[in-house]
Amino acid sequence: MSLPTPPALGGPLADAVAAAEPAATQQLQQLAAPAADAAAKAAALQSQVEDAAGEQARQAIAEAQGQAAQASQQAQAAQAAAEQAAAQAQSEASTEAQQAQAAAGQAAQQAQAQAAQAQQEVAKAQAQAAAAADQAAGAAEAATANATKDLASEFSSTTPIGVPAVPCACTYCIRPAVDPAIPAIPGTPALPALPAMPDMPAMPAMPAMPAMPAMPAMPALPALPATPETPALPALPAMPAMPAMPAMPAMPPMPAMPAAPAMPAMPAMPPTDSLPALPALPAMPALPDLPARPAMPAMPAMPAMPAMPALPAQPALPALPATPALPAMPALPAMPAMPAMPAMPAMPAAPATPAMPAVPAF
């Protein structure tokens, strides 16, 4: 890129080129050189802009920190001077010295207040450093950055070019409407004010909707064809025989447990007979005789019970009606004669029981 000539449309670049340093030429040539492709160049430009913003923010923070350190040193010096004046006043112990001490204390308080205020301003500057990085750059760069932001807010990225920006009455639009009364181009007449919109005529009443006809019955769905039977699954191939597991090695013999040491012999218990004899218990004192119980007083006689009144006579019970005579039982039919029982066979004679042996005498 050769150094650009003053543009035909405007002069910002011409002014910047006139004030530029000679070293900027090489940097401009690097900036104007193409990359491997357009996307790579666009990404490189975006990265350089972000790096520039970060560098400006870092510079602003460094300047703010330097100012904070300077303010802190001034506050410490003022406080030290105040303490020295106070010590000197105490040693002199005069009226003028006391006044000087009071003035020194006041100066120390003011110095501390100034230091605190400086710290607050530094913190505020650090917070605003990143946001104000654009403003810290050159005037032309800042104007270009602001104009780019304005372009994004004033022009839509979805509206095709050539469509006028009609003022919207929704009150939610953030885009300000173009005031036709202010001519944007000097020398051109302002647009006439738009006439007020006429009132909308009242809408006639809508006729009643006709009743909807009844829906016809749904035709019966045809029967679904039978699902073909699922073919039988082929038999799974036989699994190959698993190789024999290698024989486990013989377990090594367990090491012999060391012999447990012999338990020490328990001391012999003393024989029971060797226990000392218990002393004889003292005789219990004789219990005193119980006193005679006092005689119980005679119980008063019970009053005689009144005689019971005679029970009233019970009325005679009415006679029970006579029970009707039971009808005669019909004669039972004659029972058939029982067949004669067969004669019982004679019992065989029982064998003679052997004689019981004689029971020996006791």
Place this chain on the structure above:
Amino acid sequence: MNQISSEQWKQLGRDSFDARLIAIIRRNHPDQAAKMDFASVVGGFHRQAAKAQRYGLTDEHSAATYVYTAWLMGDEFDTRIPAIAQILNDRRMRAVDKAKALGNFSRLVFRTLSAPASRGAA
């Protein structure tokens, strides 16, 4: 009832586009704007807007960014600067990405020109 013809509608669109772009230039570049006759610049705006559409910048934001970059850099900036020509002639890149690249390039150019020697462009 009054009707707006197609040509009147297009004229309204061009006027709206020019008015918004000129307002932005006046607001951000007051010194340069004070020295310019915008009545004669409007014709250049329309020519640059037509070139922007040939590069695929058909929405009004991308076209306005192109016209603004042309106002900053010069009429033939699209062919004179190789990096810009590469970006504008890429048919796969979206219009919004081309507009973003134009804005970044303008900013870096003025940063380089206004920076002290100790600070590089990149």
